[in-house]
Amino acid sequence: MELDEIWSFVLRRKSKRWVWLAMCRRTRQIVAYAIGDRGRKTCRILRERIPEAYKTSLMFTDFWDAYQTVLPDEQHVITDKGDGETNHIERFNNVLRQRLARFVRRTLSFSKIDTMHDNCLRLFLHEYNLLIKNST
Secondary structure (H helix, E strand, C coil), X not given: CEEXXXXXXXXXXXXXXXXXXXXXXXXXXXXXXXXXXXXHHHHHHHHHHCCHHHCCCCEEECCCHHHHHHCCCCCEEECCHHHCCCHHHHHHHHHHHHHCHHHCCCCCCCECCHHXXXXXXXXXXHHHHHHHHHHC
């Protein structure tokens, strides 16, 4: 699995929300996500939401401290961006920014409340996973 986080905001740019994602390397589907700050608490929530079938797999991440404290050492593989081990999740983050106006860095399209931000992301992930599943 590949894990990464992407920055977004609700209502104003100072009201940051970090979306943490877990992607299956084999199917390229997003198997879990969590929205919160960039700390250990949200990383723990992401880890808890990962389905049982994936909990024992290797988890490739960047150097962010929260991963190092939350993920088990025997499963956690810290990689540099140049290694290519997190290419798929980084590419997905790019797709997310291209297809959802709420995730564009400088935009007039933004969520006014957390519920709508979460619902928009959830709907997109559902459609994305269906598209990926049906294209293979």
